[in-house]
Amino acid sequence: MDALVPELEVEASVPxxxxxxxxxxxxxxxxxxxxxxxxxxxxVSILAPWLGTVDPTLLDPTNRDLLPGxxxxxxxxxxxxxxxxxxxxxxxxxxxxxxxxxxxGRISLVVGITVAALSLAIGLxxxxxxxxxxxxxxxxxxxxxxxxxxxxxxxxxxxxxxxxASLLTVIVAITIPDIPRVTRLVRSLVLSIRExxxxxxxxxxxxxxxxxxxxxxxxxxxxxxxxxxxxxxALAILVEAGLSFLGVGLPADVPTWGNIMxxxxxxxxxxxxxxxxxxxxxxxxxxxxxxxxxGLRDTLDPRFNKRGDxxx
Amino acid sequence: MTAMxxxxxxxxxxxxxxxxxxxxVSQVSLQVPRGEVVCLLGESGxxxxxxxxxxxxxxASNIRASAGRILLNGEELLSxxxxxxxQLRGTTMAMIFQEPMTALNPVMTCGAQIDELLVQHTxxxxxxxxxxxxxMLGRVQLPDPARLYSAYxxxxxxxxxxxxxxxxxxxxxxxxxxxDEPTTALDVTTQAEILQLIRELQRESGTAVLFITHDFGVVxxxxxxxxxxxxxxxxxxxxxxxxxxxxxHAYTRMLLRSVPSLTPRKQPVDExxxxxxxxxxxxxxxxxxxxxxxxxxVNAADQVxxxxxxxxxxxxxGESGxxxxxxxxxxxxxxxxxxxxxxxDGKIVGRLSGKGALAFRRKVQVVFQxxxxxxxxxxxxGAAVAEGPLNFGASRQDAWxxxxxxxxxxxxxxxxxxxxxxxFxxxxxxxxCIARALACEPEVLIADxxxxxxxxxxxxxxxxxxxxxxxxxxxxxxxxxxxxxxxxQICNRIVVMQRGRxxxxxxxxxxxxxxxxxxxxxxxxxxxxxGFAFGGKN
Numbered sequence: 001m002d003a004l005v006p007e008l009e010v011e012a013s014v015p016x017x018x019x020x021x022x023x024x025x026x027x028x029x030x031x032x033x034x035x036x037x038x039x040x041x042x043x044v045s046i047l048a049p050w051l052g053t054v055d056p057t058l059l060d061p062t063n064r065d066l067l068p069g070x071x072x073x074x075x076x077x078x079x080x081x082x083x084x085x086x087x088x089x090x091x092x093x094x095x096x097x098x099x100x101x102x103x104x105g106r107i108s109l110v111v112g113i114t115v116a117a118l119s120l121a122i123g124l125x126x127x128x129x130x131x132x133x134x135x136x137x138x139x140x141x142x143x144x145x146x147x148x149x150x151x152x153x154x155x156x157x158x159x160x161x162x163x164x165a166s167l168l169t170v171i172v173a174i175t176i177p178d179i180p181r182v183t184r185l186v187r188s189l190v191l192s193i194r195e196x197x198x199x200x201x202x203x204x205x206x207x208x209x210x211x212x213x214x215x216x217x218x219x220x221x222x223x224x225x226x227x228x229x230x231x232x233x234a235l236a237i238l239v240e241a242g243l244s245f246l247g248v249g250l251p252a253d254v255p256t257w258g259n260i261m262x263x264x265x266x267x268x269x270x271x272x273x274x275x276x277x278x279x280x281x282x283x284x285x286x287x288x289x290x291x292x293x294x295g296l297r298d299t300l301d302p303r304f305n306k307r308g309d310x311x312x
Numbered sequence: 313m314t315a316m317x318x319x320x321x322x323x324x325x326x327x328x329x330x331x332x333x334x335x336x337v338s339q340v341s342l343q344v345p346r347g348e349v350v351c352l353l354g355e356s357g358x359x360x361x362x363x364x365x366x367x368x369x370x371x372a373s374n375i376r377a378s379a380g381r382i383l384l385n386g387e388e389l390l391s392x393x394x395x396x397x398x399q400l401r402g403t404t405m406a407m408i409f410q411e412p413m414t415a416l417n418p419v420m421t422c423g424a425q426i427d428e429l430l431v432q433h434t435x436x437x438x439x440x441x442x443x444x445x446x447x448m449l450g451r452v453q454l455p456d457p458a459r460l461y462s463a464y465x466x467x468x469x470x471x472x473x474x475x476x477x478x479x480x481x482x483x484x485x486x487x488x489x490x491x492d493e494p495t496t497a498l499d500v501t502t503q504a505e506i507l508q509l510i511r512e513l514q515r516e517s518g519t520a521v522l523f524i525t526h527d528f529g530v531v532x533x534x535x536x537x538x539x540x541x542x543x544x545x546x547x548x549x550x551x552x553x554x555x556x557x558x559x560x561h562a563y564t565r566m567l568l569r570s571v572p573s574l575t576p577r578k579q580p581v582d583e584x585x586x587x588x589x590x591x592x593x594x595x596x597x598x599x600x601x602x603x604x605x606x607x608x609x610v611n612a613a614d615q616v617x618x619x620x621x622x623x624x625x626x627x628x629x630g631e632s633g634x635x636x637x638x639x640x641x642x643x644x645x646x647x648x649x650x651x652x653x654x655x656x657d658g659k660i661v662g663r664l665s666g667k668g669a670l671a672f673r674r675k676v677q678v679v680f681q682x683x684x685x686x687x688x689x690x691x692x693x694g695a696a697v698a699e700g701p702l703n704f705g706a707s708r709q710d711a712w713x714x715x716x717x718x719x720x721x722x723x724x725x726x727x728x729x730x731x732x733x734x735x736f737x738x739x740x741x742x743x744x745c746i747a748r749a750l751a752c753e754p755e756v757l758i759a760d761x762x763x764x765x766x767x768x769x770x771x772x773x774x775x776x777x778x779x780x781x782x783x784x785x786x787x788x789x790x791x792x793x794x795x796x797x798x799x800x801q802i803c804n805r806i807v808v809m810q811r812g813r814x815x816x817x818x819x820x821x822x823x824x825x826x827x828x829x830x831x832x833x834x835x836x837x838x839x840x841x842x843g844f845a846f847g848g849k850n
Contacts, residue, residue: 197686201745204644205700205752206673219690 021299030295037288041281045105053099054084056255060094068097068273088277091263100255101277107256108237108285111171115236116229118175123182124225128213130183131190141187144180152177152239157248165251170243174236185228189221196220223300230293234286241282257282316383317487317520318344318367318405323380325362325371325544336362336375338544344488347518349511351531351552354541355567355767356738360524362544364490367522368407369397385487403433406481410493412473416465422476423461426483433484444483452479452509471502475509482513489514492524499631500794504838507533526767528571529797529840532556540564570772572797574839576820580804581624587658588788589620589643589676589756594652596638596812612638614812616652618790620756625782625789627803627820629796629835635812636792640760643790644678645669656756674704677749681761683741687733693744694729700752711751718747721784722777739770743777750781757782758790763798775802796839800824808832 025031044051060074068089073081074096088097130140156173163169193199194217202216243249244258245265252259257278264274325337337359344350354360365371367382367389382389384405389397401407409415417425423445430441442461449457452475465473474494481489491510495503511534514521523534531538535552540563548561559565594616600608613635620626628636641647643654645661654661661672677700680686687696697718698711706714716726722743733741742762749757759778763771779802782789793799799806800820807817808829816829827833836842 197680197682198688200646201678201680201686201748202688202699204646204673204676204678205748206670206703207699208703211703215691216688220688 024299025296028295028299030291031299032295034288034290034292034295037284038292041105041285041288042109045102045109048099048102048106051102052085053102054082054096056095056100056103057253058095058099060090063090063094063096064092065267065271066090066094067271068277089271089273091260091271091274092267093263097260097274097277100260101257101281104255104257104260104278105281105285107167107250107254108240108282110167111174111240112233112237112285112289114171115174115178116233118171119178119182119232120225120229122175123179124186124218124221126179127183127186128190128217128221131187132194132209132213132217137187140183144183147176148180150177153243153246153248156243160248165249167250170240170249173243174239178232178236182225182228182232185224186221189224190217193217193220227293227297227300230289230296234289234293237282237286237289315346315385316343317346317385318342318522319383320363320367321381321383323363323366323382324378325359325366326376326378328374333543335378335544337366339380340541340544340546341380342539342546342549344520344522346487346520347514348536349514349521349523349534350537350539351535352522352524352539352541353526353528353531353567355526355769357543358541359544360526360541361492363541364407364492364522364524367488367490368401368405369394399433402429402486403484404486405488405490406484406486407490407492408474408477408481408494410496412470412477412497413465415477416473418465421462421464422468426476426480429480429483445479448479448483449476451513452476452482454479469502470498471506474498474502474506478506478509478513482517482519485517486519488520488522490522490524493526494523495530496525496527500796500840501631501834501838503530503840504533507840510534527840528556528568528768529842532841540567567769570769571841572772572775572795572801574797574800574824574842576800576803576824578625578802578804578820580819581621583621585622585624587619588622588656589618589790590655591616591618591639591643592653592655593617594639594642594654595650596635596642596647597650611635611812613642613649616809616812616814618807618814620788620790622788623782623786624804625791625802627799627806628790628792628809629794629799629806630809631794631835633811634809636794636809637760638812639809640678640758640790640792643756644676644758645672646678670704674700674752675755676758677752677754677756678758678760679742679745679749679762682765683738683745684765686745687741689733692730692732693736696733696744697729697748697751700748704752714751715747718750721750721781722747737770738766739774742766742770742774746774746777746781750785754787756788756790758792760792761794762791764793764795771798778802796824796835808835 054074055077058074058077063072063074063086066072066086066089068087069085070089071083071085074084075081084096086096086098088101090096126140130137152174155176156170159169159173199212199216202212240249240256241258241261244256245262247262249258250256260278261275264271268275320340320342323337323340324335327334327336340363342350352360352363366377369389371377377390384400416422426445426448427441430436430444436444446457446461449460454460454472454475460468460472468476495506498506507530510521513519525531531552537550538552538555539549540547540561542563548555548559548564555564556568559568594613595611596613598610598612616639618626628639630636638647642649656672656675694712694715697715701711701714702708712729715729719726719728724740724743728744733744736744763774766774775798778789781787791799791802803820805818806820806823808815808823808831810831816823816827816832823832824836827836
């Protein structure tokens, strides 16, 4: 051919898509800030026992309603007293709020991550099936419509009264209403991806259905799903706090941010710190998760990509 | 000397950081005189649309003109305020686009959209405006202007929509009309009508036209002058006839040489070679029904009988909606026929499942139209090419070995296997798709508009490659295309389809030189640049 068309000799020099996507994700401000804040929160709640905390359920009637920063002694269950600074004060039972908030972070993060992972996994399987198998679609989606009609709080109350209040009950109660949301998203993604010529091309080279879904359809749904997962995580953390606050979540003696706030609510006028500190942590966590989600959406989800970002 | 309506002086348009080149348009000087059609010709990425957008002031916010001047009727545009540009758009310069469906607002009637323009720029009263619009709709030769005035864009055909766009562009009698690939999305017969319309209106009103296209056929139909762009630089400019018959620059010559000739090249294959593929009464009916409305039936393919001999290339040509792709997809078993049989090697292929399906798929492979969407963006080239053999039971090592050999066959390097599709150009991707199809060692290769999305020079290469491979591997090909030039070059026999039916079939020379059916004659007559020997070929 003519030397003016050096097409055959041209070798691409663009870095692979994986690397460049990962690069863009890391450079995104929202991902950075949200990720760092979340990482700090996770470290703090995992390392809670070593961060100057005491048993978060420890009652000490001599230390009731202390203001933040007060110093004193706290009596352990063994009977010995230790000097302790109550950085966030104590509640009306004399429990150390700093310790309760740090331990409460464990519950919130576990609930957030578990609910997001569970609803994504279940919703993904149902959504793939509904989107790819035509006759399943209308059946599954009507069931999902039905599930979406159940108010989440009522479901939680029903489950708690059926079983008993536990972490598992709360996680199940929050996951169930989330499943239809994920299913709808996955189904709509699958419906558009299955029309892509590369799926048709895979069919024509004899790819069996399961492989087709696993290799060609699934990987192309992941980016929007990860983004959706972060929002579900933030929502689950909020809902768990709400359920605890309403008294239908975890038992009142378990330190969760919602429980701490529920107990502090009665004395909010005199001792606002009971509500303030768990509230700040809750808000910060949700904000960080949402920032992470927005950052991921901007970088991963091509529909929101700015013009020219996509390699063409 | 006629007055220049538009003149570009050393125009450069700078791209944002991280683009594949610094300037989208580099030092381009160009003049559009009153009453002439200047064609801006170039392949994709040549910057031709960028020039149009710069003139109209429609550049994306991160792209800017960095040097040069644009003079519209003597007025500098690059330094004009957005308010001034708004005044000029519609009144002094107007633009029509490639895709009339997306350029029109789907929730407004056609009349209301044109009316908006008159409200913005004139003091006319309501009845005056309506009368003016109806008159304009008549001028663009739309039937029943009163009905179309209150019709929504989706109720019109592609050609009618483009006429509405033209009416909208010309209603305020602009001095300059910019047409950005206005006929690329249209069928050839519609394209011929629209080109003629633009030409007529332009002659009547003396409008200057900057016509952007990649199609030499279109250029030869409409252009007074031609400017050839390549990677943002002006390669050559001159009067159309001179440039098309005696191009000075090597690039222009190469482009012209790449334009396939309309003269058929091949003889039908020997009767003695056996039938590989045969369809009998192949029919596909698409039905849509709802609870509250009457069902709609579309006969996408109706009683299609085809015969393909070993080693031959059968072309299926037709316009959009003719059912050619439906037939191809039925043969490839990507959709199930409503009725009729497909015979491969003398055996009827029924409803396929399990092992039978796999064996059949292996023998019939497809190359799809859009090289950008027919490769999974998240799988490496090697994984794509090796997928077929792996599905058919080859070992991983054999499959990759075969993939590496095929890279040589389609003239890509072996290192391509480890890379991802987005790293390749359209032509390279189409080579990868061909390699993927060949990896299964098919008997029949179906090319569904396989070169339609490619630039003309790349198209020539891919066609050459396909022919070369066909001869080496003794492949049988079914070649679906809307482009008669391509069909003339690659096919032995040809089938013309219209609205799901075969209207004519025969050896390519016979169909092209002595068409029997009226529709075939219309198609041939509409082919742009017919009878024009590009670059001295034929």
